[in-house]
Amino acid sequence: MSWPGGSAAAAAVRAAALTAVLCPADPGEPVAVADVVQVLREHGEPGPIELTDADVTQMRAVAADLHAVFAAPSTAVAARRLNLLLRAHAGPPRLSGHDGTAWHIHVDASDRAPWAEWLATSSAMALATLLADRQARPGGLCAAADCRRPFADLGRGARRRYCSATCASRARVAAYRRRSRAVYPKV
Numbered sequence: 001m002s003w004p005g006g007s008a009a010a011a012a013v014r015a016a017a018l019t020a021v022l023c024p025a026d027p028g029e030p031v032a033v034a035d036v037v038q039v040l041r042e043h044g045e046p047g048p049i050e051l052t053d054a055d056v057t058q059m060r061a062v063a064a065d066l067h068a069v070f071a072a073p074s075t076a077v078a079a080r081r082l083n084l085l086l087r088a089h090a091g092p093p094r095l096s097g098h099d100g101t102a103w104h105i106h107v108d109a110s111d112r113a114p115w116a117e118w119l120a121t122s123s124a125m126a127l128a129t130l131l132a133d134r135q136a137r138p139g140g141l142c143a144a145a146d147c148r149r150p151f152a153d154l155g156r157g158a159r160r161r162y163c164s165a166t167c168a169s170r171a172r173v174a175a176y177r178r179r180s181r182a183v184y185p186k187v
């Protein structure tokens, strides 16, 4: 369980992807273990991944709190929600080089900590680091009404609004169509 490349940015991107898969739009919808494993793999989790339905259930509870961080209306609220997560889940910082990875800082209890604890601590630390670096919210929810996917905001410039280039261009096309209809109303 590592931060790929040891970087808070990569861990924040992974936190957004895990929150997206663990928090479907309909909270009653089941989340498949295989889907969570796939996201972990895509974000560089090394070695065999042993994940059970019980792990996923616990991870979903943590992901709901992470979702609230991405949904925060201001930097101060995001900071407050991250502090609550850290207070609930984090222990003293320690260096880990597990599985032959580069030395990196963990705030979970051990390299054998449950997945939910790992998700809470690695995500909250990464998002907190990003918030402090950028003095801004560490992410958001996609502004496309039919998407609302959480994303990490790594940019230095204006606040990011969409989860992907696809959603940004879809929104541009939709706005253009709305304007065209206003100028040339259908009769």
Ligand SMILES: [Zn+2]
Binding pocket: 142, 143, 144, 147, 148, 149, 162, 163, 164, 167
């Ligand atoms: Zn989107």
